[in-house]
Amino acid sequence: MIYVLIIAALIIINFTNIISKIQKKEYVSNTENFVLNNYKLIFGTIFLIFFIAFWRYSCFFLGFNC
Numbered sequence: 001m002i003y004v005l006i007i008a009a010l011i012i013i014n015f016t017n018i019i020s021k022i023q024k025k026e027y028v029s030n031t032e033n034f035v036l037n038n039y040k041l042i043f044g045t046i047f048l049i050f051f052i053a054f055w056r057y058s059c060f061f062l063g064f065n066c
Helices: 002-024 030-056 058-062
Strands: none
Touching: 002 030
């Protein structure tokens, strides 16, 4: 269970570092502009997919017989 939290923390740290680097750039491409304008939606979607996948396979991770 702890490794799932560590993976989630690393994803959050990596994503926020990418946003910070893009915001500091003087020239921003269309893709980077899309990420800047929609990073909350992108992060929410990643979190939702991660949550659903963890919930679906939680019996496997926790060692229960479902």
